[in-house]
Amino acid sequence: MNKAADIGAKAQQETAAVPDEGAVRFSNVTKRFDAVTALDNVSMSIKPGEFMTLLGPSGCGKTTLLNLAAGFLSPDGGEIRIAGERMNDVPTYKREIGMMFQNYALFPHMSVAGNVAYGLKVRGIAKPERDRRVQEVLALVRLTGFEDRTPRQLSGGQQQRVALARALVINPTVLLLDEPFSALDKNLRASMQVELREIQRKLNVTTIFVTHDQGEALSLSDRVAVMSEGKVRQLGTPQEIYRQPCDRFVASFVGDTNVLRGRLEGIEGALAVISVGVIKVKVPSGAVMDVAASAPIDLFVRPEHLVMTEATPSCATSGTIAAHVYQGGHVDTYIECKDSSRDRLLVRSAGHETMARWPTGSTVGISIVAGEGVAFV
Ligand SMILES: Nc1ncnc2c1ncn2[C@@H]1O[C@H](COP(=O)(O)OP(=O)(O)OP(=O)(O)O)[C@@H](O)[C@H]1O
Numbered sequence: 090m091n092k093a094a095d096i097g098a099k100a101q102q103e104t105a106a107v108p109d110e111g112a113v114r115f116s117n118v119t120k121r122f123d124a125v126t127a128l129d130n131v132s133m134s135i136k137p138g139e140f141m142t143l144l145g146p147s148g149c150g151k152t153t154l155l156n157l158a159a160g161f162l163s164p165d166g167g168e169i170r171i172a173g174e175r176m177n178d179v180p181t182y183k184r185e186i187g188m189m190f191q192n193y194a195l196f197p198h199m200s201v202a203g204n205v206a207y208g209l210k211v212r213g214i215a216k217p218e219r220d221r222r223v224q225e226v227l228a229l230v231r232l233t234g235f236e237d238r239t240p241r242q243l244s245g246g247q248q249q250r251v252a253l254a255r256a257l258v259i260n261p262t263v264l265l266l267d268e269p270f271s272a273l274d275k276n277l278r279a280s281m282q283v284e285l286r287e288i289q290r291k292l293n294v295t296t297i298f299v300t301h302d303q304g305e306a307l308s309l310s311d312r313v314a315v316m317s318e319g320k321v322r323q324l325g326t327p328q329e330i331y332r333q334p335c336d337r338f339v340a341s342f343v344g345d346t347n348v349l350r351g352r353l354e355g356i357e358g359a360l361a362v363i364s365v366g367v368i369k370v371k372v373p374s375g376a377v378m379d380v381a382a383s384a385p386i387d388l389f390v391r392p393e394h395l396v397m398t399e400a401t402p403s404c405a406t407s408g409t410i411a412a413h414v415y416q417g418g419h420v421d422t423y424i425e426c427k428d429s430s431r432d433r434l435l436v437r438s439a440g441h442e443t444m445a446r447w448p449t450g451s452t453v454g455i456s457i458v459a460g461e462g463v464a465f466v
């Protein structure tokens with residue numbers, strides 16, 4: 090068994106022995122740069138084979154967390170474990186980590202094969218084994234036949250695949266990806282995302298992926314850690330993050346949302362009854378459990394959970410159509426609705442019928458799909 094596979098097998102045994110251990114575990118990790126606390130007491134456990142995404146606005150500490158996992162930085166407090174072993178003082182070259190960053194920094198004068206083989210060469214793997222592994226991983230990223238080209242003779246997407254091959258060829262225990270697709274155009278980015286996920290699943294390699302693109306995070310990940318200001322605000326599956334955001338920040342950062350003014354009517358077990366205009370909606374009571382009855386509440390509702398109707402007195406609210414934005418598969422309609430919301434409401438409708446039915450300037454009623462929405466004080 091080669092060294093990396095050996096490490097992988099060891100990781101599995103240890104994880105089996107200590108189920109809570111995780112492939113990568115950050116425990117109370119803090120990192121400061123002078124006055125800036127880049128990471129503030131972060132704890133997170135990534136399961137073997139899991140695709141974990143760190144999502145958050147610029148400066149929230151995503152790259153810092155990856156750099157700590159890679160060993161480019163050491164923490165000021167807390168502990169980092171990979172496959173159960175404490176890594177705080179282990180140098181990068183002993184961590185068996187595959188990395189791919191936004192500027193994938195291929196060696197420009199080396200061939201594709203040379204670039205991919207580099208990590209094996211520095212690990213002292215003999216040439217026949219090296220060649221075999223390079224061929225194997227180039228086939229995986231669909232670049233067989235490109236061995237002798239230099240990076241300059243490749244498209245952006247092909248260069249990105251060389252970078253991925255270079256990260257994977259060492260059979261890493263963990264794959265760290267920092268906004269790897271942000272330089273690619275939309276279509277290429279979408280196809281690289283699919284390809285990455287297929288390869289990641291095939292190899293079952295534990296992956297930490299950094300992005301500030303919420304669509305990318307939701308579509309790719311097993312779980313997402315939403316970060317802000319050096320803290321993890323919520324960690325959950327894409328569905329949990331999107332449908333049950335834990336606070337206002339997560340609700341507004343992940344996906345589009347509307348904020349409707351409402352009032353708490355009462356709590357019925359796990360549900361809060363919120364009045365919006367003349368209607369009442371029931372949503373999970375979590376964040377408003379301890380709020381006094383009749384307190385003002387903000388109801389966060391996704392654009393696909395608002396529906397345009399004829400304006401009747403029984404609608405949640407009504408407003409004037411400011412603009413329709415045709416998006417191909419759906420239409421985004423912006424509605425001025427000062428009674429219920431500080432901002433224009435965004436309603437997302439499938440197809441394009443709404444545009445003809447309610448032209449810009451017309452008055453529409455708005456209703457909320459039953460059971461949808463999250464309430465915050
Ligand atoms: N070497 C450094 N010296 C000083 N401050 C740093 C250093 N590296 C990061 N920081 C600061 O730490 C904080 C977190 O930075 P980090 O690079 O982790 O953010 P990020 O979430 O990756 O942001 P982006 O999405 O812009 O890449 C920021 O305030 C940043 O300015």
Ligand SMILES: [Mg+2]
Binds near residue numbers: 151152153
């Ligand atoms: Mg970054």
